[in-house]
Amino acid sequence: MNLINLEEFEQYIKENYECIYELDTDSISQELPGICDCCKRDVFLKVYSKSYETPYYTDTNLPRFINIYIECPNCRKKSFLQTVQFVEQIANVNGNSRTYNYIHRLYMLYRIPVSNENYINEDIPSEYISLKGTASEADYCLANSKFLASAILFRRAIQILVKDILGAKGNSLYKQLEWLKSNENTLKIDLSEVFHENAKIIKDIGNQGAHPDEDITLHEFTKNDAYGLHDLFLSIIHEIFVKPVKMKALQEELKRSRKLK
Ligand SMILES: [Zn+2]
Structure with a gap:
């Protein structure tokens, strides 16, 4: 099954949500650089756990939704981040051979604080x-x-x-x-x-x-x-x-x- 408006969806996400992470591997490390939404400090947010959801997993073209549970090292407030991931394929042509690199970008859709904040x-x-x-x-x-x-x-x-x-x-x-x-x-x-x-x-x-x-x-x-x-x-x-x-x-x-x- 194809998502007919995948491009439109991607465009919409890019215009309205922030890209919080960009990297060349598929895995998310134990820390995410970013600004804490509670204390507003620029920190490395500690990643506790991740869960992956791929709707219609037989179709590799569809974006992946990832939930991440984080904690700010400064104020200790914890949050869930709901993100969507887009993968860009970049071809490297070298003579007759061709290799591919992939850039994975995470866009944050929601952040749900665990406790009252602000x-x-x-x-x-x-x-x-x-x-x-x-x-x-x-x-x-x-x-x-x-x-x-x-x-x-x-x-x-x-x-x-x-x-x-x-x-x-x-x-x-x-x-x-x-x-x-x-x-x-x-x-x-x-x-x-x-x-x-x-x-x-x-x-x-x-x-x-x-x-x-x-x-x-x-x-x-x-x-x-x-x-x-x-x-x-x-x-x-x-x-x-x-x-x-x-x-x-x-x-x-x-x-x-x-x-x-
Ligand atoms: Zn904080």
Whole structure:
């Protein structure tokens, strides 16, 4: 039995999913290089086990689906990766003889975390439901190679933070960010220069995603672009929700131990 639209299927996968592994043998080693979807570090993911599924195994033209169980050496989060493998045959002609090389490429279709995850969301207090929801969707898009969508969502998350949580006034994100520079915010946090710079970059890049630029070279969002935005966003979340709490606790501890009033 032939899969009639194999080419179409392959094209669709290549356009929508990320190639996570490319090698000249059929076997997958004990480690997969990649970015951990939870802590976002560039690591060698430890491969625990693999399983192979070949529908209609009598037809060698059909792609193979491979499930891989991995663990991040940094944060120890475990995940299942569902991947599809395409094999490209490359002929080497040498005089009358002809040999073949095969390149095996693995595209990641889904990643299913074993336990609850997401570093950003751990740092956002639970009462900020809307911010948590948007950050979680941005993170989901990132993990599933939807870089344009994640850029737009990080911008949306910044606006929720700035307008709804920090209480900035103004009818555009630009004006709200300007307002924050000269007014005290609802959480009374002394915002740093880096906060203002990072928020502006996320706004500008998110806008490029939402409103296609005249410059066609800016239409595509790379993995680096999207992970860069993630890191800036994480630093903002840290500044607003993590640093002040840690600082307060440290001050209280010192005051108590040194019997300061
Ligand atoms: Zn990790």
